[in-house]
Amino acid sequence: MTQVVFQGGAIFTGSGEPLQGHAVVVTDGRITALVSETEIDAHIGPDAERVDLDGALLAPGFQDAHIHAVGGGIELLQCNLSDSESAEDAVAMVRAYAEANPDEEWILGGGWSMDHYPGGAPVRTLLDEAVPGRLVLLVSRDHHSAWASTAAIELAGITASTADPEDGRVEREADGYPAGTFHEGAADLFEEVRPKTDSELIYRGLLRAQEELVPLGITGWQDAMVGQGAAAIADPLPAYERALAEGALQVHVTGAQWWTRTGGIEQVEHMTAERARVAALEPAGRLSVGTTKIMVDGVAENQTAAMLTPYRDGHGHDTHNHGLSFIDPERLREYVTALDAAGMQVHMHALGDRAVREALDALAVAREHNGATDGRHHLAHLQIVAEEDIPRFTDLDAVANLQALWATHEDQLDELTLPFLQDGQEARQYPFGDFVRAGARLAAGSDWPVSSAAPLDAIHIAVNRTYPGSTQEPLGGAHQRLDLATAMAAYTSGSAWVNHRDHDTGSIREGYLADLVVISPDPFQLPASDLYQSEISSTWIGGARVYERTAAVPAPAVSVSVDNRES
Secondary structure, rough: OEEEEEEOOOHHHHOOOOOOEEEEEEEOEEEEEEEEEHHHHOOOOOOOOOEEEEOOOEOOOEEEEEEHOOOHHHHHHOEOOOOOOOOOHHHHHHHHHHHHHOOOOEEEEEEOOHHHHHHHHHOOOHHHHOOOOOEEEEEEEOOOOOEOOOOHHOOOHOOOOOOOOOOOOEEOOOOOEEEEEEEEEEHHHHOOOOOOHHHHHHHHHHHHHHHHHHHHHHEEEEEEEEOOOOOOOOOOOOHHHHHHHOOOOOEEEEEEOOOOOOOOHHHHHHHHHHHHHOOOOOOOOOOEEEEEEEEEEOOOOOOOOOOOOOOEEOOOOOOOOOOOOOOOOOHHHHHHHHHOOOOEEEEEOOHHHHHHHHHHHOOOOOOOOHHHOOOOOOEEEEHHHHHHHHHHHOOOOOEEEEEEEOOOOOOOHHHHHHHHHHOOOHHEOOOOHHHHOOOOOOEOOOOOOOOOOOOOHHHHHHHHOOOOOOOOOOOOOHHHOOOOOHHHHHHHHHHHHHHHOOOOOOOOOOOEOEEEEEEEEOHHHHOOOHHOOEEEEEEEEOOEEEEOOOOOOOOOOOOOOOOOOOO
């Protein structure tokens, strides 16, 4: 029998205010007691390991309800621009990568930030000057755009006469020739010539991602892009299965099978078959694929988020562009109803207010046909939500899946999005407080590698609606802030509920797995403006310490350079 007892600090159980003067006893990987510190000895043996929290907070391990873990890991192994702070910085990184990898036919990777380039669109000539003649294709941090060199454009056969696809747009020079940036489905014009991601790189990417995420206190996640239709990389599901079989998968993972928007209702049968196949894998319970991921719209910064009102041009005049609905609303209702009837969870990317309405309409039709189910369907991103649609989340048992790091003024939002929206829509940005007041259930995720995966970074912004050191007003108003306990719950018990893992994770309760995180200093003892100073001291999975901070270092400022709103 292996026992660990945590004492000497507050206990956040997954909801409400932390408990004081209590201890948590773990026996053979599960929580066996949550008791007063005066009662510890009655629950442990003489060989129990005692962990003195020394005033730190013990909490359930964080669960990321929307992440692209394998893709993020692969990007760390390729030409990674996520730390670039300017266009010049990104170009220098590309040049350095090319010099270090002269034999690579293609320079692949990503992480460039739209707000570093005029109009959010880097040009091919920047790459041509840095790495003449090289084949380069780099995705933006949000994975909604790609930046290509002239050599890559020529190899793909893209010219001034190449039409924009229905679901994308090519940035063009005055004569119509591609300027170098390809938005949304236009990036697929390179599909036939860019190299496929080999299985070994995908597996290494998974392990690298796990290495990155566990020290952030993350003990489980929902991968928002797995399956045969996954577009950004080859299907990461075999890598998860290999890691599971080899005992290398530490965390528990829910995979969201990617809905191919050019496909149809036939995908439901395949997805339910995959759900059953993966459920039979051993060890049981660590990997599941009972979720379907549907892209309803795009993103606001390239004006593909589906809006009820038109975008404005640079002079403040209305355009004819309302963004894109990637799936016809009638078809969306059909698909969601069928998936719900089949017992699949539906995870929808819905960023603009029209997309949110279309997603909720689909859930309403599913409810009408199927009655109430345990689907735990969720809508992610929710940048702009019409006020009248907020109560529908509660009525339809739809979960608001928050990417809280984005809920602040920052360059990309202030320069590439807000100037092109209608009056009053700044006040509708990420209406977290409205969701709480309406009684909606919350979950939280990062969308990494779109933005930082660190839950504590996102929690700081959820509570403040500003990043550390910002002098701007809270985005959307102070009434959209979350209190700390609510933000913590979204990232623990809320995400566990979405992942159908609330029976044994996401809370500190007797019988639950000891997936835990120690946070120091205790964020509940800090002023809201100082929450960013809290750090992860240790991460525990199944009662085993899998990460421990070895030395105290100053807490970094929260990065909000987010080419956000995902894939």
